[in-house]
Every structure is written in structure tokens, then in C-alpha cells.
Amino acid sequence: MSPQPSSVTALSAPGKVLLTGGYLVLDRAYTGTVFALNARIHVVVQQLRRGHRRGASGSGPAVGEAHGTAEEQEGENTVVVRSPQFVDAVWEYGVQRCSDGGGVKVIPKGDGPRNPFVETSLSYALTYISYVADSKDFGSLSVTILADSDYYSETATSKGPASQGRSGRFVNFGVPLFEAHKTGLGSSAALVTALVSALVIHRTMQPEDLGAGRDKLHNLAQAAHCAAQGKVGSGFDVASAVYGSCLYRRFSPSILESLGDVGSPGFEERLFPIVEDSDTEHPWDTECVDFGMQLPRGMQLVLCDVDCGSGTPSMVKKVLEWRKANRKEADILWASLQNNNERLRQELKRQAQHPDAAGDFSDIRTLLERTRQHIRTMTRRTGVPIEPSVQTELLDSVSELEGVIGGVVPGAGGYDAIAILIRDDPTVVARLREHLANWTSKVEDDFGGKIGNVRLLGVQHGSEGAKNEMLEQYAGWI
Ligand SMILES: Nc1ncnc2c1ncn2[C@@H]1O[C@H](COP(=O)(O)OP(=O)(O)O)[C@@H](O)[C@H]1O
Numbered sequence: 492m493s494p495q496p497s498s499v500t501a502l503s504a505p506g507k508v509l510l511t512g513g514y515l516v517l518d519r520a521y522t523g524t525v526f527a528l529n530a531r532i533h534v535v536v537q538q539l540r541r542g543h544r545r546g547a548s549g550s551g552p553a554v555g556e557a558h559g560t561a562e563e564q565e566g567e568n569t570v571v572v573r574s575p576q577f578v579d580a581v582w583e584y585g586v587q588r589c590s591d592g593g594g595v596k597v598i599p600k601g602d603g604p605r606n607p608f609v610e611t612s613l614s615y616a617l618t619y620i621s622y623v624a625d626s627k628d629f630g631s632l633s634v635t636i637l638a639d640s641d642y643y644s645e646t647a648t649s650k651g652p653a654s655q656g657r658s659g660r661f662v663n664f665g666v667p668l669f670e671a672h673k674t675g676l677g678s679s680a681a682l683v684t685a686l687v688s689a690l691v692i693h694r695t696m697q698p699e700d701l702g703a704g705r706d707k708l709h710n711l712a713q714a715a716h717c718a719a720q721g722k723v724g725s726g727f728d729v730a731s732a733v734y735g736s737c738l739y740r741r742f743s744p745s746i747l748e749s750l751g752d753v754g755s756p757g758f759e760e761r762l763f764p765i766v767e768d769s770d771t772e773h774p775w776d777t778e779c780v781d782f783g784m785q786l787p788r789g790m791q792l793v794l795c796d797v798d799c800g801s802g803t804p805s806m807v808k809k810v811l812e813w814r815k816a817n818r819k820e821a822d823i824l825w826a827s828l829q830n831n832n833e834r835l836r837q838e839l840k841r842q843a844q845h846p847d848a849a850g851d852f853s854d855i856r857t858l859l860e861r862t863r864q865h866i867r868t869m870t871r872r873t874g875v876p877i878e879p880s881v882q883t884e885l886l887d888s889v890s891e892l893e894g895v896i897g898g899v900v901p902g903a904g905g906y907d908a909i910a911i912l913i914r915d916d917p918t919v920v921a922r923l924r925e926h927l928a929n930w931t932s933k934v935e936d937d938f939g940g941k942i943g944n945v946r947l948l949g950v951q952h953g954s955e956g957a958k959n960e961m962l963e964q965y966a967g968w969i
């Protein structure tokens with residue numbers, strides 16, 4: 492029997508940085524080292540009051556239970572999703588059960604801007620829930636999304652009026668979501684993971700089951716994220732949102748290839764074995780080794796935002812085309828990178844596991860520099876600005892600072908935030924901040940790129956994946 496749904500469920504998932512393994516990790520023959528960050532996206536699911544729900548036994552609504560509109564209480568089930576940190580960020584959906592086992596689809600109401608990540612997560616989670624839960628009646632739901640500030644560039648930070656009585660962790664951005672520049676921490680993966688996990692836990696599990704249910708939530712989140720993105724990426728961002736920091740080897744794309752769209756006949760019958768990993772022909776083969784891994788004692792990871800993002804899909808396409816056309820050379824380069832990345836990971840792990848041996852970061856510095864050399868070769872050979880010269884200049888300049896171990900362009904690279912490993916000491920952070928505040932680029936970029944404002948983000952290593960949250964921190968927001 493499914494457990495009684497509690498009236499409110501809150502869960503969060505972290506952002507990520509792919510320290511090493513960009514492009515390589517798209518191929519199962521290689522791996523990536525992904526760090527979860529302490530910037531998280533929170534999702535709070537509230538059951539709207541209905542006659543047959545908990546709290547309606549004559550004693551009024553249960554604690555935290557939201558009050559639905561008259562329409563919600565009388566008519567069809569609805570899901571209202573709000574991102575109250577942004578202007579006009581409300582998405583309202585009707586819930587439609589599709590014929591021929593097509594699953595459950597949410598239908599947007601009104602003609603405001605769509606949010607494919609929210610929409611797809613809702614449809615996928617509700618389809619799975621309706622397949623496994625005893626009760627096919629969801630009632631109406633109110634969903635609130637809250638994000639830590641570092642997901643968005645400073646241009647968006649805290650333009651809105653500080654609202655009285657609201658918890659201090661979250662900022663009122665005061666702009667519409669589409670105006671907020673992303674910093675590249677993987678907001679959509681953290682959002683999809685937190686949203687599908689909160690819904691599934693809300694309706695079919697208890698919060699304590701999160702640990703045991705992690706694999707299923709991973710499978711569902713990967714399926715929903717790929718569908719919303721319209722492509723099957725490597726999935727390292729969703730994996731770290733679920734499991735936390737890890738050595739990641741991707742899943743075989745064939746697992747998701749024949750799923751089809753929500754609403755197509757038999758969709759629920761195809762989604763269920765994917766989530767439960769019961770298809771013996773296509774078992775999940777994701778590897779998340781050492782998940783939840785820590786940095787060595789005395790080391791910290793920081794990110795430097797350059798407020799000038801790149802278009803990952805076209806970069807990926809070009810790199811993969813070059814690899815296909817230059818297989819021999821690419822194999823050698825990929826092998827060198829993999830080898831060096833693996834040595835770097837092993838050294839980080841060794842130092843993390845032996846705190847007494849930690850403190851001498853010179854090997855780590857050398858390994859980071861070697862990884863960068865290979866990445867620069869990749870940049871030259873592919874003609875793709877993975878580490879363009881303005882980023883080389885920035886990385887070189889910060890690497891000279893006392894207390895900085897080294898840095899890399901993480902993930903796909905480009906004109907995105909850079910990742911820097913430092914000695915975990917406030918004076919090093921202060922030195923970096925000061926250096927960046929006065930920093931101006933002096934080189935002409937090889938790809939014509941320009942870096943404007945550079946600034947240290949407040950985000951650091953977080954290591955932990957999806958986790959249950961307490962409601963108190965959302966005071967004034969839900
Ligand atoms: N706070 C939020 N509330 C609602 N949706 C969000 C929020 N943050 C991000 N999103 C969704 O995620 C999308 C950004 O995803 P994407 O372009 O893949 O960037 P990222 O690299 O950060 O994952 C937004 O267009 C929006 O649909």
C-alpha cells in the first residue's frame with residue numbers, strides 16, 4: 492500500500508561543476524569528475540486542500556496545507572508552479588490522463604511563456620506516480636521553486652525590493668526568469684531532479700526513503716531532463732544533482748531511445764521499467780563512483796563568473812565532428828586527457844582519505860596544468876573556444892596568486908565560469924576577490940570573445956546530492 496501523502500514535501504538538489512572530462516564524458520569509454528556545489532534548487536510541494544485529503548477530518552487543514560481556489564477545490568485537478576524570486580514566474584497546469592496508456596500530461600493554462608523543464612518533470616513524475624500509487628487521484632498541487640543566488644549572474648541579483656518576513660537565504664531577483672543570465676551551474680538539472688523527487692516522495696514514499704529510492708529518482712530525472720532538453724546529453728549534471736560529487740561514467744543512450752513522448756500510446760508501460768530498472772535488455776549502466784566524495788582537507792573549490800556564457804550544444808557538435816573526422820589524433824588526445832584527469836582524481840581522493848598527508852598541493856597543481864595543456868591542444872585542433880585565450884590569461888593570472896592551487900575551464904569550457912582550487916583560507920579568497928576586482932583583459936582573444944565583469948561567485952564545493960529539507964527556511968516564500 493502507498494503511504495498516506497503528507498501535506499507538504501520539501502527537497503533540494505545541488506548545482507554542479509564538471510572539473511575534468513568535458514566532451515570525453517559523452518562517451519562511455521571515458522569518465523568525468525563532477526563536483527556538487529552548495530548552491531541548490533529547492534522545491535516545495537503542497538497538497539491543496541480537498542475534501543478527501545488529510546486534514547479534512549473535521550479539524551481543518553493540516554499544517555502547511557495550502558488553500559486552493561474555488562475552481563481547484565471543485566473541478567479538475569490543477570498544478571500551480573511558482574518561482575516567487577522572479578517576476579511573473581507562475582505556471583498553471585490542468586492534469587490530463589491520456590488514453591491508451593499514454594500516461595499523465597500536464598496542459599498549460601493561459602498563453603504565458605512555457606517552462607519545458609517544469610512541464611516535462613510534472614508529466615513524467617505524475618505518469619510514474621499514477622502507475623505505481625494506489626490512488627489515481629492526485630488532488631491539486633501547489634509547487635514552489637526557490638534557487639540560491641549563484642545560479643544567476645550579478646545582473647539579476649537582488650534587484651527586487653527586500654520583502655519583509657522572507658527568509659534570508661533566498662533573494663528576490665526582481666526580473667523575469669528569461670532576463671536572468673545563467674552562470675552555468677546546471678539549474679535545469681537541479682530543478683528537474685528536485686521537482687520529480689519531491690513529487691514522487693510526496694505521493695509514493697516517505698522522506699526517509701530518499702536514500703533507498705535514489706536510483707529510481709535518478710532514472711526518472713534523467714528521462715525527464717533528456718526529454719525537456721530534446722537531446723540525450725551525458726547526464727553528469729542530473730547524476731550529481733541526485734548523488735552528489737562523484738566520478739561519473741554515463742549511461743548507454745539506448746536506455747532512453749525508445750521511450751517516446753508523454754501522451755503516446757503505451758508511454759506509461761515504457762516509463763515504468765526505465766524508472767524501476769527492470770528492463771533486462773537495457774539495464775541502467777550509469778556509474779557514480781565515490782559519490783559524496785569530499786575535497787582534501789584544507790582545499791576549497793571556487794568559481795569565477797565571467798558573465799558571458801557560451802552555447803554548449805554547438806560547441807559539442809563541432810568537437811564531436813572533429814573527433815569523427817580525426818579519429819586517430821582524437822583518440823590519442825582523449826587518452827592523454829583521461830589519463831591525466833584520472834591521476835588528478837586519484838590524488839584528490841588520496842589526500843581526502845588521508846587528511847594527515849594533505850597540505851602539499853604541488854602534484855595537484857602540476858596535474859591541473861597538464862589537463863589545461865591538453866585542453867588547449869583540443870581548442871586549437873577543434874577550432875572550438877574551449878579554453879580561449881582570454882580564459883587562458885585569466886586562469887594564468889589567478890594561478891600566480893599565493894594560495895591558488897590552479898584552475899580549469901570546467902564542462903564544455905567557452906566563455907563560462909572558471910573553476911579554481913584554492914587553499915581553504917579566507918585570506919586567499921580575499922586576495923582573489925581583490926585581484927579580480929582590478930582585473931582587465933589585455934590580450935586579443937583568438938575567437939573574438941570578450942570578458943566583461945569577472946567576479947568570484949559565493950558558491951563552494953557541496954558534495955551532497957538530493958536531500959530532504961526543513962520548512963522553516965521558506966518562511967515568507969511559500
Ligand atoms: N528558478 C527557476 N524557476 C523555474 N525554472 C527555472 C529556474 N531556474 C531555471 N529554470 C529552468 O531551467 C532553464 C535553464 O536551463 P538550461 O538552459 O539547461 O540552463 P542550465 O545550464 O542552468 O541548466 C530555464 O529556462 C527554466 O526553464
Ligand SMILES: C[C@@](O)(CCOP(=O)(O)OP(=O)(O)O)CC(=O)O
Pocket residue numbers: 508509512513514515516517675676677724725726727728803807901902903904
Ligand atoms: C561538453 C559536455 O561534456 C559537458 C558540458 O558541461 P557544462 O557544465 O558546460 O554544461 P552545461 O550545463 O550544459 O552548460 C556535455 C555533456 O557532458 O553533456
